Each structure stands twice: as C-alpha cells, then as structure tokens.
Amino acid sequence: PKRIGILTSGGDCPGLNAVIRAVVKVATYKYGWEVYGIPYGTDGFIELLVGKRQPEELRIKEHGYDIPGLVQGLDILYFLSGSVLGSISKGDPEQHAEDIIKGYEKLGLTALIVMGGDGSIEILDGLAQKAAEQGASWNWVAVPKTIDNDIPFTEASVGFDTAVNRVTQALYDLTFTAASHDRVMIVQVMGRDSGYLAMEAGIAGGADAILIPELTPVLNEDVITGVCCHIQELQKSGRRFALVVVAEGVKNHLGQKEHYIGDYVARHIKECGSKMCQINTSDPNYIHPFDTRVTVLGHVQRGGTPTSSDRLLATAFGREAVDLIANGNYNQMVIWENGRVSSVPISRVIEQIKKGRREKKAPSSVDPQGFLVRTARD
Numbered sequence: 341p342k343r344i345g346i347l348t349s350g351g352d353c354p355g356l357n358a359v360i361r362a363v364v365k366v367a368t369y370k371y372g373w374e375v376y377g378i379p380y381g382t383d384g385f386i387e388l389l390v391g392k393r394q395p396e397e398l399r400i401k402e403h404g405y406d407i408p409g410l411v412q413g414l415d416i417l418y419f420l421s422g423s424v425l426g427s428i429s430k431g432d433p434e435q436h437a438e439d440i441i442k443g444y445e446k447l448g449l450t451a452l453i454v455m456g457g458d459g460s461i462e463i464l465d466g467l468a469q470k471a472a473e474q475g476a477s478w479n480w481v482a483v484p485k486t487i488d489n490d491i492p493f494t495e496a497s498v499g500f501d502t503a504v505n506r507v508t509q510a511l512y513d514l515t516f517t518a519a520s521h522d523r524v525m526i527v528q529v530m531g532r533d534s535g536y537l538a539m540e541a542g543i544a545g546g547a548d549a550i551l552i553p554e555l556t557p558v559l560n561e562d563v564i565t566g567v568c569c570h571i572q573e574l575q576k577s578g579r580r581f582a583l584v585v586v587a588e589g590v591k592n593h594l595g596q597k598e599h600y601i602g603d604y605v606a607r608h609i610k611e612c613g614s615k616m617c618q619i620n621t622s623d624p625n626y627i628h629p630f631d632t633r634v635t636v637l638g639h640v641q642r643g644g645t646p647t648s649s650d651r652l653l654a655t656a657f658g659r660e661a662v663d664l665i666a667n668g669n670y671n672q673m674v675i676w677e678n679g680r681v682s683s684v685p686i687s688r689v690i691e692q693i694k695k696g697r698r699e700k701k702a703p704s705s706v707d708p709q710g711f712l713v714r715t716a717r718d
C-alpha cells in the first residue's frame with residue numbers, strides 16, 4: 341500500500357490531532373494506505389535516518405499508535421489540543437536539508453502532509469526545492485494551522501476559532517472583576533504580526549478599545565490619547581470600568597516591539613493627562629488616574645479542546661489533503677474559502693507570504709464596520 345507521512349511544524353494549536361485523525365481515517369478506510377506520523381517536525385526524519393527510530397514505530401494504526409491500553413487513541417485525541425506528534429524542530433531544517441530528504445526517502449513516502457503556519461510552509465517549500473534540485477522525491481500538501489489566522493488565501497486556519505473563544509471567555513471573566521473595582525483591564529493577546537485574534541475576540545468579548553498592528557502599528561501619543569479619551573468619555577457617561585485589548589504585534593512609540601506591550605499600554609494610559617482629552621476634572625464621574633491591571637494571556641490561548649468549528653475545519657482539511665494526494669495533486673495548500681474546502685498551489689502561497697513581508701503589509705484590511713477582512717493579497 342501507499343505510504344503517506346504527516347507532521348506538525350511550528351507552534352501548536354487546538355485541532356492538530358483532529359487533522360491527524362481525519363487523515364488516518366480517510367487514508368486507511370477510503371484508500372487502504374499506511375500513515376506514518378513523523379515526530380517533532382522534520383527532526384523525525386533525521387532520527388529515522390540515524391536509526392534512533394525505526395519506521396515501524398511511526399506507523400499510526402487504525403486506532404492510533406499501537407500503545408497497549410490506548411487502542412481507541414485517535415478518537416480520544418480528537419478532543420485534545422496540542423499535537424500528539426510533537427511540534428518542535430530543534431535543528432535548523434535548512435542546515436539539515438540533506439538528512440531530512442534522505443529520511444523522507446528511507447520511509448518510502450508517496451507524499452507528506454504538513455500542518456504549519458507561514459514560517460513552516462516557507463521552510464518546507466525550501467526543502468521541497470532542494471529535493472527537486474537533487475532529483476529526490478518530495479511531494480507534499482500543506483494544512484494551514486495557527487491561532488494567528490494570518491496565512492494567505494485561507495479564510496480560516498486550524499486553531500483560530502478555539503483561540504478566539506478562549507480569549508473571548510477571558511474577557512468575559514475579566515469584566516466582572518473590572519466592574520467591581522472600577523478598573524481598566526489591559527489584555528495582551530497573541531498575534532506576532534497580525535490582529536485577527538485580538539480583533540475577533542475583542543469584538544466578541546465586548547472590549548472598549550482594540551489595538552492591532554493593522555490599524556495601530558505604533559502606539560504613538562495620538563493612539564494612546566485616543567484610547568484615554570474614549571475611556572474618559574465612558575466614565576463620564578457612568579461606566580467606570582473598561583477593557584482594552586492589545587495584540588502583541590503592536591509596537592511602542594519608537595516602533596519597537598515590547599515583550600509585554602500590555603504593560604506599556606497600561607503605563608501610558610495611566611500617565612495620560614486629563615488636559616489631552618479636554619475633560620472637566622470637576623465632573624463628578626471623572627476618575628483619574630486610571631486604576632489599570634494587565635493580563636497577558638500567553639499560551640493558554642493555544643490550549644483547550646478544539647471548538648466544533650475547528651473540529652469541522654480540521655476534518656475537512658484532513659480529508660481534502662488525502663484526496664489531493666490520491667489525485668496526485670501535490671504541492672498544494674488546502675484552504676477554506678466561501679464556506680467550502682479547496683486548495684491553492686503552495687508556490688502562490690509563498691509568493692504572497694514574501695510579498696506581504698516585503699511590503700511589510702498585514703495580510704488584512706479593515707472594512708467600514710471596523711472588522712478585519714481577509715484579502716487574498718494578489
């Protein structure tokens with residue numbers, strides 16, 4: 341039977357195990373193929389090459405890895421976040437390209453399914469090109485996954501919906517303590533270069549201000565004053581607490597990244613003087629300085645059981661990836677577009693990633709209602 345491989349690369353997110361489950365089920369039941377789970381990203385190929393692991397160990401059986409007592413593994417893993425395959429590449433794949441390609445060949449794979457974000461897709465594309473130069477075989481299909489949702493062409497990536505829900509829940513939880521203490525809560529949300537997560541969760545969670553790299557790349561005085569004045573207006577109308585969401589990709593007034601941009605926002609909001617907002621300090625509702633608290637949500641945003649939407653997306657992507665391989669349609673990335681699963685050539689995805697980086701443009705724009713909208717960037 342045909343052998344296909346599957347690996348996770350880069351940061352984990354909820355729904356990866358659901359993709360693995362879908363791939364194994366479709367490959368096994370629809371096509372009668374064998375599926376090999378490559379542990380720890382491309383490192384798994386090196387371990388295989390040097391004999392640290394044997395091919396048989398990597399075979400994912402019908403009911404999951406052949407671990408005694410875990411015969412129903414895949415259907416249980418379906419509900420768990422993280423990646424059962426591990427997702428860290430300790431070595432630099434570019435440096436170890438030859439060994440990785442040899443490991444791929446040693447396993448006799450027809451094709452490889454890679455769950456990755458933009459960085460991983462670029463790295464894997466580099467490996468594919470190197471393999472082609474050497475006349476080695478390297479067929480692959482990419483499945484977009486990231487809580488940042490910043491991969492070109494696809495409207496949704498695996499893990500995003502779960503992260504939106506988790507951040508939304510955190511905002512809800514913070515609302516009551518904020519209201520009880522008349523505080524301004526600053527919530528730092530993940531998104532290295534993009535604000536999708538901050539924007540969607542911020543709107544769903546009722547944030548009063550949302551700072552994202554697409555709209556406020558730099559927190560200059562105007563931005564900070566705008567937020568301050570808005571909060572003071574709220575206070576004037578009787579609302580004495582506020583929620584401010586800031587995506588970690590937003591930069592300080594010098595255009596530099598801060599490790600804890602949430603702290604920076606809190607500090608500056610606190611300092612923001614009443615004169616800037618032309619607010620009457622004798623107003624009975626006036627409160628200054630703001631009592632601020634910062635919550636950095638961090639990696640809890642990547643945890644939790646995948647939502648039903650993420651499970652559906654992961655299942656649709658997993659099935660599509662296997663079907664693409666069955667049709668010999670390699671070097672494609674599966675995408676979600678207009679309510680259905682489809683695919684685009686990886687070369688086009690790479691072009692867009694590079695273009696976005698060159699132009700230092702966020703992969704999105706903002707519609708008149710203030711919602712972020714995906715642009716195909718072509």
Ligand code: F6P
Nearest residue numbers: 351352486487488530531532588
């Ligand atoms: O998955 C993308 C992301 O969540 C970014 O938003 C964040 O900056 C990054 O991963 C952090 O990942 P790590 O700490 O695992 O390197």
